[in-house]
Amino acid sequence: xxxxxxxxxxxxxxxxxxxxxxxxxxxxxxxxxxxxxxxxxxxxxxxxxxxxxxxxxxxxxxxxxxxxxxxxxxxxxxxxxxxxxxxxxxxxxxxxxxxxxxxxxxxxxxxxxxxxxxxxxxxx
Amino acid sequence: xxxxxxxxxxxxxxxxxxxxxxxxxxxxxxxxxxxxxxxxxxxxxxxxxxxxxxxxxxxxxxxxxxxxxxxxxxxxxxxxxxxxxxxxxxxxxxxxxxxxxxxxxxxxxxxxxxxxxxxxxxxxxxxxxxxxxxxxxxxxxxxxxxxxxxxxxxxxxxxxxxxxxxxx
Numbered sequence: 082x083x084x085x086x087x088x089x090x091x092x093x094x095x096x097x098x099x100x101x102x103x104x105x106x107x108x109x110x111x112x113x114x115x116x117x118x119x120x121x122x123x124x125x126x127x128x129x130x131x132x133x134x135x136x137x138x139x140x141x142x143x144x145x146x147x148x149x150x151x152x153x154x155x156x157x158x159x160x161x162x163x164x165x166x167x168x169x170x171x172x173x174x175x176x177x178x179x180x181x182x183x184x185x186x187x188x189x190x191x192x193x194x195x196x197x198x199x200x201x202x203x204x205x
Numbered sequence: 206x207x208x209x210x211x212x213x214x215x216x217x218x219x220x221x222x223x224x225x226x227x228x229x230x231x232x233x234x235x236x237x238x239x240x241x242x243x244x245x246x247x248x249x250x251x252x253x254x255x256x257x258x259x260x261x262x263x264x265x266x267x268x269x270x271x272x273x274x275x276x277x278x279x280x281x282x283x284x285x286x287x288x289x290x291x292x293x294x295x296x297x298x299x300x301x302x303x304x305x306x307x308x309x310x311x312x313x314x315x316x317x318x319x320x321x322x323x324x325x326x327x328x329x330x331x332x333x334x335x336x337x338x339x340x341x342x343x344x345x346x347x348x349x350x351x352x353x354x355x356x357x358x359x360x361x362x363x364x365x366x367x368x369x370x371x372x373x
Contacts, residue, residue, distance in 0.1 A: 126331045130286075130338065134276050134313075161280050161313060165342045168335045 115180035116188045120195045121172065128169035128195070130161070136194045137161050145181025147191065158191070206336040208344055208367045211297045211324070216254035217360045218302035221246055225308040225317065236309045244269050244287050247302050247323040256325070261293040265325060279312030284345045286338060288324035297333045299324040301363060303355060319355050320345065344370045
């Protein structure tokens with residue numbers, strides 16, 4: 082049984098459908114090219130495996146390609162092995178590149194992970 | 206950095222006694238038990254090789270286990286790198302251990318682990334720690350090399366292969 086909706090209320094799906102005469106909607110999520118951000122890694126342990134694990138798991142939630150650049154090296158942001166091989170030291174800069182249809186929403190959580198001081202147990 | 210820069214020859218274990226036989230990989234409690242036994246065996250081997258005092262053994266085991274609880278170090282492709290930092294070591298030390306049957310280790314790819322490299326680092330050398338991890342990954346991404354490593358049956362064979370690792 083439907084609650085709180087009158088017979089004339091078409092519901093969210095029908096309300097959202099554009100009329101035939103309306104112009105094509107602007108897709109705000111469609112990037113023109115890759116989104117790049119330069120981020121300083123302030124974690125005192127650098128880009129260590131726990132951060133890498135979290136980063137790759139987050140990156141895999143999105144269809145966009147994720148690449149991390151460090152100096153002249155570039156690594157697949159969805160590969161733990163690739164990211165370990167970057168050896169990103171504390172207080173250094175990396176370039177995050179996200180390329181794909183969901184790049185605008187992927188870039189924020191990925192940036193946050195790289196820029197986070199951690200708040201973790203640094204003794205282990 | 207090369208593996209032989211931090212792996213302690215006398216601590217190498219050609220065949221772990223820890224077994225994972227009859228363990229259901231989905232039984233998290235049983236798998237945790239296997240992980241703990243394997244880690245204790247490797248830390249004890251470093252202790253026997255003189256890498257730290259007997260009094261620090263238990264504390265180091267707990268540190269490595271605590272790190273493991275935060276997320277598996279089984280990085281897939283039959284490899285795991287259990288590790289921790291501990292004030293009792295003045296330099297990065299590690300051991301390499303082989304499991305003949307493979308152990309359930311909650312690896313990223315869900316597969317058993319046959320090659321373990323356990324690292325214990327000083328608290329204040331994050332660069333060395335990261336470079337050691339890189340050396341492990343750079344070496345172990347060569348599947349043919351890992352196959353040769355797994356075929357080794359003695360400490361000397363393993364050490365000889367480590368000294369002649371590809372990529373340098």
